[in-house]
Amino acid sequence: MNLPALSKILSPFHEGEKIIQQRLGVRDRMEKFGSRVIRDHLPDQHRAFYQQLPFLFLGHADANGWPWASIVCNPPGFAVSNDSEHLTLNASPVAGDPLAESLTPDLRIGLLGIELHSRRRNRLSATISEQSNDHFTLVVDQSFGNCPQYIQGREWHWHEGVIPAPPKHFSAFDETTQAFIGAADTFFVASAVGANHKQNASDEEKINGVDISHRGGRAGFVRVDNNRQLTIPDYLGNFHFNTLGNFLKNPKAGLLFIDFDRGDILQLIGTAKILWDSPDTRHFEGAERLWTFTLERGHWIRNALPVRFTAPEFSTNSLLTGTWQEANARQQAEQDTQRWHSLTVDDIVDESKTIRSFYLTSETLTQPTYLPGQFLTLRIPTQTAGGNDCGATNESDIVRTYTVSSAPADRRLRISVKREFNGRASGYLHNHLNIGDSLEAQSPRGNFHWQADSSRAAVLIGAGVGLTPMVAIARHCWLESYRTRKPRPVIVFAAARNAAERPFFEELKQLQTQSQGMVRVVWALSQPESSLKPGQDYHHHGRINQELFQAVLPLDDYDCYLCGPDTFMQSMYDTLSDLGINDTRIFAEAFGPSSLQRKIPKDSQSTKLAAHSETSPKTQLADSALVRFFDSDQQLVSEHTWQADEGSLLDLAENHGLQPAFSCRAGQCGACVACVEGADIHYDEQPQCALNEGQVALCVGRPAVATNGLSEPPVLSVYWD
Ligand code: FES
Incomplete structure (x- = not known):
């Protein structure tokens, strides 16, 4: 009786991979998908692909179980596949690479073929069937293709006469190594589960083995935390979770960084830890989760490779991801929403007869954490060099809000402003703002924005x-x-x-x-x-x-x-x-x-009203109040007596020459929200914008009588700048 091959019976994924797929809700889908695309042989297309490459990446686990990521090179044609089960590599590891010592028959190998200029890649897990000084042959266990998502395009050329330097070993990153890793846009990671030799493996373990994967992003996507630890974002990938699944079962990892200009290689081994819920994740654009790598030891091999590469052409997927510098800036901007940032006008484009777009860049607001739909609060100088000819009645700056018309991933903020008849702010922006000019702005905010959690x-x-x-x-x-x-x-x-x-x-x-x-x-x-x-x-x-x-x-x-x-x-x-x-x-x-x-439907209206009455006791409008306005340094700017016929707190501020930000003046947008203390606020109708404890919507808020039974006029302190 012909029994089906083992790979047809067993899942192509081991337990670690399955646990992560389950955790992320893709288990069933991936089982079906994996069974279809993960093969136990090399398709003709893959055989042809490997044979045209000048280098291949290999992962293996050494005698102590440490996975190493390696590269072997020779002119195209050095990889030969005579049938769908075998791949012979006519090449030797770089002198000093631990792979050289480990190469023995029956060693488990992970192999990655990658063509950087076309961004094609294929992978296989295999076992060495035969080995000599100048070649070794792999018998295929699993083979599959891979998507090109984060691969930077690079052309290669051969570099004759290379003599690798002896390895330089270390157990902590020095400054040069930290700078090199911190600027990298690509590395390779090896991970392993199960026996490093197949003859020691049980049937179940035969689906285990060694994996080597590519990791790419924008330069600066690997954070050097200290002289032994790195933090790396994990982006959306193929949902196989070969690397993270291996980490779950065996946290040992091997990393390979390449100096694409000089042909140096940096090989590291250490321990990986998956950070599922790190608060840093949401500040890093594109990161689904993070993982850390703690160095055990490593080495540089200078002048290791007989190939050199052109400068990278970043993949679109990589360009949609962040860097640690940007993540830090986003975190800072989020903590410091009241801070004024200097922005420079980078470009100006007319969108219609009356609407003009201004592209803005900033050193401190490069990656603001915002949602599409939110607005930017701008401080606009209306005084021009030739005098105030844009309708301003005084020389002070004015504060206005403008919706950001670019997407967060565009990396340049863009506002698009309509020229309003007699509008001071829009008049200044249209008539006097030029490329290279500066403006001040706070981080984008607002209650109207894209609902990211919805799938509708x-x-x-x-x-x-x-x-x-x-x-x-x-x-x-x-x-x-x-x-x-x-x-x-x-x-x-x-x-x-x-x-x-x-x-x-x-x-x-x-x-x-x-x-x-x-x-x-x-x-x-x-x-x-x-x-x-x-x-x-x-x-x-x-x-x-x-x-x-x-x-x-x-x-x-x-x-x-x-x-x-x-x-x-x-x-x-x-x-x-x-x-x-x-x-x-x-x-x-x-x-x-x-x-x-x-x-609002009757039933939900009554629910809302009931909820509101629980959290917001009824207030009574005061007859008068003393209102003190403070700036962001908590310095008193001015204080004024408010009378009941004077309108909102926004009106009071403006009547005395102050310029709080505003937009809707109806309690909807949140542009005028400020902090308040000292007294309650009365609203004729509860504002629709989100208000935290201790905040007021200035445009519709007015002082309320004190709830402590005292009859003196309330004293409010308002902080908005
Ligand atoms: S200006 Fe829109 S909520 Fe006050």
């Missing part, structure tokens, strides 16, 4: 400059879908009067093309120019309405995002409500004084 399709509805957050969200969705390989449909309904006032037209069109329709854009022009072609320059003549939604949107469950003038917002909200979209699925951002009247 997104409907983005914006009019005119209200398209700024929608462009940021659409860009983010596309970049995230590229990074995670999880498409999430986005339909943009964009409204404008005509082509002259149609912002981001080309950008959205390009996004639709690049995303292959994942982002779909529908333009509604109310007064299109006669020269425009319907279906090409716009899709609907008139305003966005119920019929358009019904014609475009398939029956589905959506998250809807609205931004634009108040009448537009209310009309869109009412239309979506009439179509049965639940209030909780409609996210809205108002520009200027605006208050969206939401239709």
